[in-house]
Amino acid sequence: MPSIVSAKIEEELRDGPEVSPELDALMRNARDASDFLKALSHESRLLLLCLLAEGERSVTELENILSLRQASVSQQLARLRLEELVTTRRDGKAIYYSLANDDVRRIISVIYDIFCGRDQKA
């Protein structure tokens, strides 16, 4: 992570409360990023995304695998759709979900690595 802000921040501290363009940009990004992360920060949604990281799944499959109610799964998927973390494909009655892009894949991969990798504590 390049230290983009640091240099400017010393000015910032001297010059008072004006916000530098750099910080302003960082703040806008922080909003986007926190929206994205909020969509991710839910037990069921993480599980859904982990499963989808292995390949596409229909809603019914997801329900069965995770033993969750239909409405619940559908709602969480709707949230993920809203934030564009997943995409859908209809095949007959079924709708198949998969991860929307590589950004999602990267994040899920890091999270999986940290929380499911190596020495499990339980």
Added chain:
Amino acid sequence: MPSIVSAKIEEELRDGPEVSPELDALMRNARDASDFLKALSHESRLLLLCLLAEGERSVTELENILSLRQASVSQQLARLRLEELVTTRRDGKAIYYSLANDDVRRIISVIYDIFCGRDQKA
């Protein structure tokens, strides 16, 4: 990300609603991970962590840089402490915060890369 669950999941789908040990473990991890991510998923907290990724900072420095109120910064830092994403060091009156471990650093780095890297849209 190794496909740990997939193999077992086919059984899962056949055998009905019993939850396999693999899925059970995954679910526990998902809870931990979502707690961790919730602590992260907040505009100010992300900004704080981004700054701390560049090195330790006192609370006052953080307040000034981000133009946030004292109570607000302190509250968000408390949240980050609670989830053990940051550590503190006292030097006289000031308390210096820094990132608690490499897991945090990794996540922040990926997020920074996705949302602050390359082609900025604004």
Added chain:
DNA sequence: TTGATATATAATCGTATTCGAATATGAATT
């Protein structure tokens, strides 16, 4: 067209989060 299956949406309700204002603590200085 009717019925069945797959998925989505809406309404409700309890719970959790957030922000601001006020207050409290703790360390240094006088």
Added chain:
DNA sequence: AATTCATATTCGAATACGATTATATATCAA
């Protein structure tokens, strides 16, 4: 010990979120 500076905590109001139940839509088969 009183004051000041740095930081933390508490409280209340506003809002957001999640689980449940019920209902709606879409597709297919008969």
